Amino acid sequence: MDVSWEESVADSINTIYLLFSAYLVFVMQLGFAMLCAGSVRAKNAMNIMLTNVVDAVVGSISYYVFGFAFAFGEGSNSNPFIGTYFFALKDIPNSTYDYSFFLYQWAFAIAVAGITSGSIAERTQFSAYLIFSFFLTGFVYPIVAHWVWSSSGWLSPSSSDMLFGSGAIDFAGSGVVHLVGGIAGLWGALIEGPRAGRFDAFGKPVPMRGHNATLVVLGTFLLWFGWFGFNPGSFDKILVPYTTTSDQGNWTAIGRTAVTTTLAGSTAGLVTLFGRRLLVGHWDALDVCNGLLGGFVAITSGCSVVEPWAAIICGFVSAWVLIGLNITALKLKFDDPLEATQLHGGCGAWGLIFTGLFAKEEFVIQAYDSGESGVSRPYGLFMGGGWALVGAQVIEVLAIVGWVSATMGPLFYALHKLKILRISVDEEMAGLDISSHGGYAYTSHAEESQPRFYADYARLQDQS
Known part of the structure; x- marks a missing residue:
């Protein structure tokens, strides 16, 4: 089939845009690494940085061999629940574009x-990271991605048989990415229990700041920088003209999506700044950082289908969701060093519900029907769109919580029973860097701690 010059140029621009977005999303791995390294104690810095590298390299293999096929495979074994069992890129016809699409989706998966x-x-234990990272990236996450983002998924807003005539709108993954990661982390933290010394003998929390x-x-x-690939980049083809106009297309919504992302995160950061000031009596940069990220997580679902003013509401509520869940976690003696469960799980769930309340019909049609005239779709409840979209969003939340709990919960429990999940108390007190990696991440820290370093190391060697 001959392709015109205009189509060839459009394909090239779409591919470049998609690859550039993939690179931005991959930069988020660096962001995760720095955030994690700074949020843990110095004696565990090398370990947490290594786990971030492992997430990328193990995820690359598991997502290529299994994950992409489960998520987007359309082979003879494809169905609305588990995709296809074939190797990821085995039967893809348009290799140039689809390799780019694979790379973009891989960046999400890791x-x-x-x-x-x-x-x-x-x-x-480091071995536990290897196991759960492979399983989560290669199987658990891709199944959810198939449900929502594949055209044959049962929750997809682009399928031929949409749930409630709507499907669940999760444009860039408040549920598919963040809620999945948050619920998996919930089960891991629950089964492992809190860090040694996190709560005193009376059950009161002991600060363990990064x-x-x-x-x-x-x-x-x-x-934040990477989120501009995460959200606007989810318009994977920039040159897709809307069918009712000659001068508009996806590019008209991409800028708006970047703006809604920025406003939600900024609002959440600001509310967290003053909210935590009222609660603890001082300004805290680290709380603001988590509040900011919570706003980004929440807007990720509806970034393309809501007005900028609605994004401010999204960020405002997400800040209080995070603050409230953090207070609840301490009362329940739940220990999540990076607040990942509360941030990604809680704010991700709120983001899905928010979309069901504030999605604008015009923008929904733009994002999922190329602006076609005469199309009617369910949209936000508070925008006059009825309950169909809200219902689909709630179903997505419940389905993700159920699926991840049914898969990752037993995995973490099995690792716990096999005694390969948690390190010993002595190793934990000495630090993962010395017990698992042979030394501290910082030379100055090692020099200051040399007597303890050798004493701890000798005790561990004697025990082994």
Whole structure:
């Protein structure tokens, strides 16, 4: 089939845009690494950085061999629940574009394991990271991606048989990425239990602040930068003209999506700044960073289908969701060093519900029907669109929580029973860097701690 010059140029631009977005999303791995490194104690810095590298390299193999096929495969074994069993790129006809699409989706997939790693930081055996990262990236996450993002998925807003005539709108993954990672982290942290010394004999929390606020802030800004690939980049083809106009297309919505992303995150950061000031009596940069990220997580679902003013509401509520869940976690003696469960799980769930309340019909048609005239779709309840979209969003939340709990919960429990999940108390007190990696991440820290270093190391060697 001959392709015109205009079509060839459009395909080239679409491919370049998609690859550039994939690179931005991949930069988020650097953001996760810096955020995680700064949020843990110095004696565990090398370990947490290594787990971030492992999430990427293990995820690359598992997503290529299994994950992409489960998520987007359309072979003879394809169905609305588990996709296809074939190798990822075996039968894809348009290799140029689809290789780019694979890379973009891979960047999303490896982010999920990074979220979960934060929940179980500072007390997990390295071998357990290898196992759960492979399973989460290669099977658990891709199934959810298939449900929502594949055209044959049962929750997809682009399928031929949409749930409630709507399908669930999760444009860039508040549920598919963040809620999946958050619920997986919830089960890991619950089964492992809190870090040694996190709560005193009376059950009161003992502060265990990260060792480097500079890295946390750096990681937050890198994540913000990467989110411009995460959300606007989910318009995977920039040159798709709307069918009712000659001068509009996806590019008209891409800028708006970047704006809604920015406003939601900024609002959440600002509300967290003053909210935490009222609660604890001082300004806290680290709380603001997490609040900012919570706003980004929440808007990720509806970034393309809501007005900028609605994004501000999204960010405002997400800040209080995060603050409230953090207070609840402490009361329940739940220990998540990076607040990943509360941030990605809680704000991700709120983002899905928010979309069901505030999605604008015009923008829904733009995002999912190329602006076609005469099309009617369910849209936000508060915008006059009825209950159909809200119902689909609630179903997505319940389906993700159920699926991830049914898969990752038993996996973490099995690792716990096999005694390969959590390190010993002595190893935890000495630090994962010395017990698992042979030394500290910082030379100055090692020099200051040399007597303890050798004493701890000798005790561990005697025990082994």
